[in-house]
Amino acid sequence: MAKSVPVNLSAEGSFCVVTDVGEAAQNPPVAQASTGSPSLGRAAAAGLRQPIVAILLLIALFTAVSGKPLDGFLMLAVATLLIFDAARSRRQVSLTGSRNGASVAASADNRRRGPRRLLVRAAWLAAAALYCVVVGSFRRYSWPATASVVALGCLMIAIGWQGPLARRHRSGEPLRRAWLWAVVLVSGGLLELGSLLQQPHLTTDSYAHPTISALTDSVLASFPGRSAVLGGWLLTGWYLVSR
Amino acid sequence: MSSRDATIIGYLSVLTAAISLQAVAVRRRGRLPSLGQVLSHVMQSRTGRVGVIVAWAWIGLHFFAR
Numbered sequence: 001m002a003k004s005v006p007v008n009l010s011a012e013g014s015f016c017v018v019t020d021v022g023e024a025a026q027n028p029p030v031a032q033a034s035t036g037s038p039s040l041g042r043a044a045a046a047g048l049r050q051p052i053v054a055i056l057l058l059i060a061l062f063t064a065v066s067g068k069p070l071d072g073f074l075m076l077a078v079a080t081l082l083i084f085d086a087a088r089s090r091r092q093v094s095l096t097g098s099r100n101g102a103s104v105a106a107s108a109d110n111r112r113r114g115p116r117r118l119l120v121r122a123a124w125l126a127a128a129a130l131y132c133v134v135v136g137s138f139r140r141y142s143w144p145a146t147a148s149v150v151a152l153g154c155l156m157i158a159i160g161w162q163g164p165l166a167r168r169h170r171s172g173e174p175l176r177r178a179w180l181w182a183v184v185l186v187s188g189g190l191l192e193l194g195s196l197l198q199q200p201h202l203t204t205d206s207y208a209h210p211t212i213s214a215l216t217d218s219v220l221a222s223f224p225g226r227s228a229v230l231g232g233w234l235l236t237g238w239y240l241v242s243r
Numbered sequence: 244m245s246s247r248d249a250t251i252i253g254y255l256s257v258l259t260a261a262i263s264l265q266a267v268a269v270r271r272r273g274r275l276p277s278l279g280q281v282l283s284h285v286m287q288s289r290t291g292r293v294g295v296i297v298a299w300a301w302i303g304l305h306f307f308a309r
Contacts, residue, residue, distance in 0.1 A: 052294035153300030160296035
């Protein structure tokens with residue numbers, strides 16, 4: 001499915017819409033059109049080569065191995081959907097011969113004005129607070145907690161799949177020194193992985209080498225702690241789907 | 244210093260580095276991208292957007308779901 005995203009193409013901030021075909025169409029569209037439609041297998045392989053898909057597949061593997069098959073299944077499902085989406089987009093680009101050929105309207109700018117907007121926001125905040133209180137009252141790893149978190153996660157992924165909630169100016173320029181953030185994130189990941197591998201068993205915590213999960217167990221053992229962490233998680237999710 | 248202390252100091256160092264990067268990015272605009280700018284950049288494509296949101300969902304699953 002072709003999807004439009006707003007893109008800021010000029011330094012002056014002019015705004016236009018391009019068709020988002022995922023990461024699949026890495027080659028110039030004209031070159032693809034001249035070589036004909038790629039096979040489904042080749043298009044799927046292109047989707048598989050995307051770094052984020054590879055990362056999701058790795059997370060699925062490690063999560064399943066460490067005794068969380070549901071997490072692993074969800075990661076695998078999303079990675080598979082992304083591969084199919086990329087393959088379909090690549091074939092679509094190849095058939096139309098242009099990224100912009102199937103351009104559709106920009107993502108809806110659903111920012112509401114005036115008192116109604118405030119009312120809607122207040123309703124969302126109340127619903128979020130209710131979610132935190134109700135789900136926070138459930139025991140960790142219980143089926144009600146699992147169902148609530150899985151449902152919300154799937155809902156947010158579905159919203160995110162549609163595109164940003166609000167129209168935003170995008171810069172096509174590469175970010176300078178963004179690798180510093182990558183270093184920090186990878187360092188944290190490696191530290192966590194090191195602790196995980198030094199546990200007596202993948203599903204048994206180690207006192208000497210605690211993972212972040214083990215360190216947060218005491219906070220998440222109480223109802224207020226769970227509700228507060230759920231609140232932070234919800235706010236972060238809302239921030240992300242809004243971008 | 245025990246192994247546990249060293250591990251916790253490692254986590255705190257990573258957290259401190261992230262907060263420092265964000266502080267520098269906010270105070271000296273243009274020299275460093277903020278975390279929000281990096282996320283916006285990554286989330287320009289559908290794959291990036293879905294990938295980041297899935298990572299967020301995974302955190303919730305990891306801490307609360309069976």
